[in-house]
Amino acid sequence: MTRLNDLDLNLLLVFDAILRAGSVTVAAAEVGLAQASMSNALARLRDHFDDPLFVRTKGSMRPTPLAESMAAPVQGALNQLRAAIEGKPRFVAARSSRCFRICMTEIAQRLFLARLLQHFTVHAPNVQVTTVDMFPDATQAALAGGDIDLAVGYFADFGPDFYSQKFFEETYVVMARRGHPAATSSAFGREAYLDARHIVYVPSAASHHNLEASLDREFLRLGRKRNVGLRVAHSLGVSDVVASTDLVLTVPSRLGRVLAEVFQLQVFDLPLAVPAIDIKQYWHTRYHQDPAIAWLRAQFRELFQAQAPALMPSISRIDRAGW
Structure with a gap:
């Protein structure tokens, strides 16, 4: 035989x-x-x-x-x-009907998703997007296993088998209602901020924990304890609470500007020394050469990277933990 x-x-x-x-x-x-x-x-x-x-x-x-x-x-x-x-695989966005799965926090989704889909409508009209929000360990495993294609935001150190690319540096702002008694026309002072009642936004996945921990440490360093009036796991409805009470909310600056435009809130620089964070996109080395995921990364870079193309930083290993 x-x-x-x-x-x-x-x-x-x-x-x-x-x-x-x-x-x-x-x-x-x-x-x-x-x-x-x-x-x-x-x-x-x-x-x-x-x-x-x-x-x-x-x-x-x-x-x-x-x-x-x-x-x-x-x-x-x-x-x-x-x-x-x-034959090297090719990805033709204009003809693709691929569904990309992207890990985004609630905040990242609010900041990135609308503009991303507007861009896809023109350049990749049949491409679909599914967003998920995961804990860092689950995000790491999902990227390595191909269950998600990209993670966008501020995440933990996934180790040497992952790449990241920085979009921009993010700082924090304080949001308060118009006419808040503790605010001036241009600032929310440090003592006023320390005395204010706060909204603590802590979603179930790892999106905002780093900020809350940093704020607690800074309050403790100043010998104070934060007066928390509300703890929430979802951002939906929080702006209405800020607009109708004297509670204040601390959020990333870009999100603060968006919410201020929609809900007519005041936005002030955070009067405490809380470190800025780097917002990045993250992917596993298995998919570094994948043409579809390389195209997706390029779209995020084009839309959201703060620097001009000539100043774009090179790809680096990830080095941060948890937005």
Whole structure:
């Protein structure tokens, strides 16, 4: 019985070349073998299949019935192998209907998603997006396993098998209702901020914990304890609370500007020394060369990176923890 394991698969290239050329000499030139080596390869094929495979008739090599029955399967298999080995995968956004899965926090979704989808409407009208919010450990595993394509925001150190690219540095602001008694027209002073009642926004996944921990440490350093009037796990409705009470909310500056425009709130610089954070996109090394994910990363960079293209930072290993 003829078995694939017993056959030198390079001989299939010889078979295909002779089949198409109808000549051992022409086929030898095509596959880069000397005439003697090509004749030896054909002899090995004949011995393996116990069949002449090609017979000379009127100046050309014609396939035997066995060779004819093998022709289509062999050529199809070789074409698939050539496509897999020689053809670099391409991603054509305008024709793609791929669904990208992106890990975004509530805040990141509010900041990025509308503009991203407007961009896709023009450049990739059939591309779909699914957003998820995960704890850092789950995000790391999902990126490595291909369950999500990209993580966007401020996340934990995923280790040496991940890449990141910075979009911008984010600071924090204080939001208060118009006419708040502790605010001036241009500032919310430090003592007023320390005395104010606060809204603590702590979603279930790792989006805002770093800020809250930093604020608590700063209050403690100043010998104070934060007066918390409300703790919420979702941002929906929080702006209405700020607009209708004297509670204050501390949020990333870009989110603060968006909310202030929509809900007519006042936005002030945070009067405490809380470190800024780097907002980045993150991906696993397995997908660094994937053309679809490379295209997705390029869209985020084009839309949201603060620097001009000439100033774009190089890709770096990730080095932060948790927005």
